[in-house]
Amino acid sequence: MHSFALLIAATLNAGTVLAIAGLGLLINERAGIVNLGAEGMMLVAAIAGFATAVHTGSDWLGFGAGALAGALLAAAFGVLVIWLNTNQYASGLALSLFGAGFSAFAGINYTQQKLSERGQFHVPGLADIPFVGPALFREHPMVYITIALTAALAWFLYRSRAGLVLRAVGESPESAHALGYPVRRIRMAAVVAGGALCGVAGAYLSVIYTPLWVEGMVAGKGWIALALTTFATWRPARVLLGAYLFGGVTMLQFYLQGRGVEIPSQFLSMLPYLATIVVLVAISRNAIWIRANMPASLGKPFFPGS
């Protein structure tokens, strides 16, 4: 029973990185922009966050630096695709490759650096409840902030006027433009916000989750976060659930191995990806889900003159 509680705790932790990045990309895509550069932004943010945490000793400043790094890269991407109308997919790929190379270069002197040893966090009063405490209330504050962020984003998108405008820009930029909304600036804001969240996710990875810097340490999580947005049919709560599901399957493979379950470990390693594909296929087959939620102008450039 206790080990099951710990499995839940590990799942929440593993899912948080994916959830933060996934929510950021969801903001992008709701505004009609696909940013395939998530992996690169997360890598640059990971080294920025790690370096800041090393020099200042503050994890939270590390998160701030990560967010800033992600936002800056996203802003560069935004200028390219929104104002210069370059191809979003090609620019995103370029950003991803640039991020991988640049982070490796910037991190040369940080591979041997270390952060102070990480302790466990406890939610006062709740952490000692049997089962529930170890399962849910001994996580890093960022895990809870992510849940709050999901709720806030859902409220923003569906209950606030600004969220409505953002969605309108993603559905039909022409209409939004005709109504007098500054489509490009709104898209830019969404891209920067999304980049900042990817940055926080990258910093969480290098400052809290695996507190070290090594080249390429994001190891594909950016791509998984991209898949998550489609997986979740562009709904914040589903992004969070999808992230936990993915985190859970990832952790489960190690638990099953540790318990001597007679399944080849290679097969277990494949499970998270298999789960993603199965759900993607299931969702894609349901045309109504896709049509109801996919931003209609996703990935299309907008020319205000046309």
Place this chain on the structure above:
Amino acid sequence: MTLSSKRALLRLAGWSTLAATAALVGCGKNEEAAPAPQAQASAASAPAPKPEPLKIAFAYVGPVGDGGWTFAHDNARKALQAHFGDKIQTSFVEKVPEGADAERVFRDMVSQGNKLIFGTTFGYMEPMLKVAADNPNVKFEHATGYKRAANMNTYDSRTYEGAYMAGVVAGAMTKTKTLGIVGSIPIPEVIRNIDSFTLGAQSVNPHVKVRVVWVNDWFNPPKETEAAQSLINGGADVLFQNTDSSAVLQTAAKNKKYAFGWDSDMSAYAPEAHLASSVINWAPYYIQTTQDVLDGKWVGNKASWWGVKEGAIDLVSISDKVPAETKAKIDQIKAGLKDGSFSIWKGPIVSNAGKEELKKDEVADDKFLGGINFYVKGVEGKVPGGK
């Protein structure tokens, strides 16, 4: 509307595939390192007609900053350069992907005038063999492989000796009598390390249990973290890993458990959790090989497997938390390995399926060690893909 959104989705899918491919290619890109600064030094010392320095090149599979496998090789390269000074000129190319790209890199090295070339990962075997066949006057040295030629040798280190000594420390330190190992890829070398670690632990703590979790990767810190966490959650209080980063050690630190450094000294990453580091020192081999080449004594078709005896393997930075008697035992083991009076793989050794693999007092030869594909008694579960 339907059609266009469907098309958009298809396009998205197409681009994602392309993205994934590009990402893979991107990961494999090879950044040529700047040639070592010694190039200038030798050019400047023109007046005296010194003999041309021997040019030596290294191909690494990882970045020199991985803190583990490649880091250890590069430290040895630096030691080699320092040892011979201006008699040699070393250079390296890092992040050379295993396979066809490696061949191009080796041909480049040859064309730049390198006369001795080291390749430091298993996957360079075939490309190196091909390039060696075309360049009989260049000497090749391949780490961890088994194919040789008249101008190509293989070399490796007995990492299992370090694993055994780490096991002795782990056996002395565990309270739950449960040890956890994060395994990389289930090949004989890694299984031999798992078994040796277990034998070491059992030598001081006969009823200790060992659990293994495979990540199927040499270097994937987030995955290593997750695997380590699952072992700790399952009751293991001392961890060991055959992966290349310090993630397992740091996860142990976070949970107030113990772990080891692997390949390089990792004590600085988590001083509280670090019990000892099993390190590989490639410098003695590199120095010996280079000396042979300089003296004209180098011969091909040779396999070298160096361990504690040759100074290639050591257990270093043993924590103050480790009892003095355990430290004394480690010193005994090292002395025994050096003078040949002690063998780790000496019977009786029984597999965890109950089969007697080595009879009483039978000592394993290198052929036996090279093909180990079973867990010894005390390790839980089955070797992936094994019987």
